[in-house]
Amino acid sequence: MSPTPARCLILACGNTLRGDDGAGPWLAQWAEQRFSEQADVRVVSRQQWTPELAEEIAHAQSVLFIDCSIDSAPGSIRLTPVEPAGETPGLATHHLGAAQLLALGRELYASLLSNAQLLTIGAGSTELGEEFSAQVTAALPRACRLIEETVLRLLPGSELPSPPARKA
Helix, strand or coil: CCCCCEEEEEEEECCCCEHHHHHHHHHHHHHHHHCCCCCCEEEEEECCCCCCHHHHHHCEEEEEEEEEECCCCCCCEEEEECCCCCCCCCCCCCCCCHHHHHHHHHHHHCCCCCEEEEEEEECCCCCCECCCCHHHHHHHHHHHHHHHHHHHHHCCCCCCCCCCCCCC
């Protein structure tokens, strides 16, 4: 069964039982609610990015990857363009990065995305636990705004409904 085509695919990964590593799934859940009335946006969250996601990518026009980064300062947010990885000997079948997934989508499905971006949030702790560090908690509202702005940019001409009013 083929995935539902999307103009913008949001692919998040992370482990909700490893502290800040759960930021990706949390942001995916936020995005799913935010864009629930937008048929052109599809949100997929997994514990890891695996090769079968290449088919999802092949059916999209653009992709926004979301993950935490242990190489960045805790709570820092980066949005960077992603290009398909060059040829690498062998293929890891357990976990792939954004560039490897793009390359796999291109190789298997001849997919040519118009845009691929990677949003990372610096992890303060990936120890066992379901709570985010103070730095990541403080950064989540900014990450949500950046996701919204990025999706709007990836869907030119799209009229997105206003976000729901926040409860006090």
